[in-house]
Amino acid sequence: MENYSKAKAVEQPCPSPFPDLPPTTPEVRVRDGSKIRNLMRYALSRMEPKPRVAEDEEKGQSRTDEGDVVAMETREVTGRSLTTEKSLSRNILFTATGKGVSKAITCVEIMKRRVKGLHQHTKLLYSTVDEVWEPLEPTAGLDSLTVSRNVPAIWILLSRDPVDSSLPGYQAPGNFDALWAHSAKEEAGAFGGQRHGQNKRKRGGGGSSGSSRGKGGSGRHTGRPKEPFKSQS
Template identity: 25%
Template structure:
């Protein structure tokens, strides 16, 4: 591709893969790779302050899918207005890249790329029963997992439940070597402790 230069990039528009009765008139937030969380989150917070706004769609294409998911998780964590309901869909959208040759003997190239796209529908209201599937969830439910006939929640619990690490004064060969300043200070502390 060293003899070609990218001329254009055309994204084929894709409608949200949710039922039309849910998404008509719903605001779609397009999260890009360079989108600032603060801008999106303040805008969606203002949207959800309006009692008439019940739904919002987050969309991330290609490299921005991970950022879109993170943005939704931060929004759900910061939302104080009650329970939120979430529905996820992943689809592939088509992008066409046009490459022009820099050498006259070569011809123009069109490259069709299927790009992953994530759609996340956030709602203040529960979804209809016919729409609920394995990708639907709400922010109030806590997942529980079973392991060796014991149930445990998805979290580590409070910090008091964590075991304390035992620190020994002996040399541990797996520790990172101390910096020169720290080494001198530690030697001084050890000499004070011995006396």
């Protein structure tokens, strides 16, 4: 492919693995260049009664990254974009492909910490991306190439309503905090045991040093030979 350059990449639409969701369910599409601050601003506005208002919303302007947020519906109240309790959604969907998968997972974890009691259902699949490659020299007689690649994709559903726990990829509310608490407890125990071992070794070294000093007599040695005592006549 040294004689070609990539002209464009087109991601093929992927069917939703959650066909039973209401059509009004908000969807947050996370890309590699998306800003988590903008993504969470919209997501929290659909799940929290009183989301935080950004500086641009203070001026009555609501902005989002291109392609990040789908079907945004807000209500302007006294120059601010606030969501009423009646318009809160019961579900929210996070989707990402390729390098945006890790950022989507970060957004989901932030959402679960801010909004308690959310059931999580995760689906992993592949999405098809068609890449068009053009020859570097059009006069060389080379044709354009179209390469199809399968990239990993993730779909994460967060719901206030209970989800079938027998489905693969289900995570109950509160598992995140319990996991971190257990990990922190294990790390604290391992760190405490390590310090105990270090203190024990220090005590042992001090005892041997003290016993050698007691047998030798003087604790300090200057390294200079002792001069004979000269009597004064």
